Amino acid sequence: MQEAVRRHARTSAFAEAEQVLSFVLSGLGVQEARARVEAAETELGTELRARFQPFQDRYDQAVRDGDAARLSGICSGKHGRS
Secondary structure (H helix, E strand, O other): OHHHHHHHHHHHHHHHHHHHHHHHHOOHHHHHHHHHHHHHHHHHHHHHHHHHHHHHHHHHHHHHHOOHHHHHOOOHHHHOOO
């Protein structure tokens, strides 16, 4: 019986927490902040794409070629090996 009461209390607490979180996340301020973060992420992603595209191209080529040595290599700039 005690275990059933504990399960019920835990389930009720989770349900209440979900309601509170839904209410908070649906607030206008939170939605505006989310929109600003998404806009900033999109802008930064666009800026960084050109910078990191050569790395993506090399990775894609290694995958196409099945070049396990290249895929498992460590970058020469940061870690001292390529």
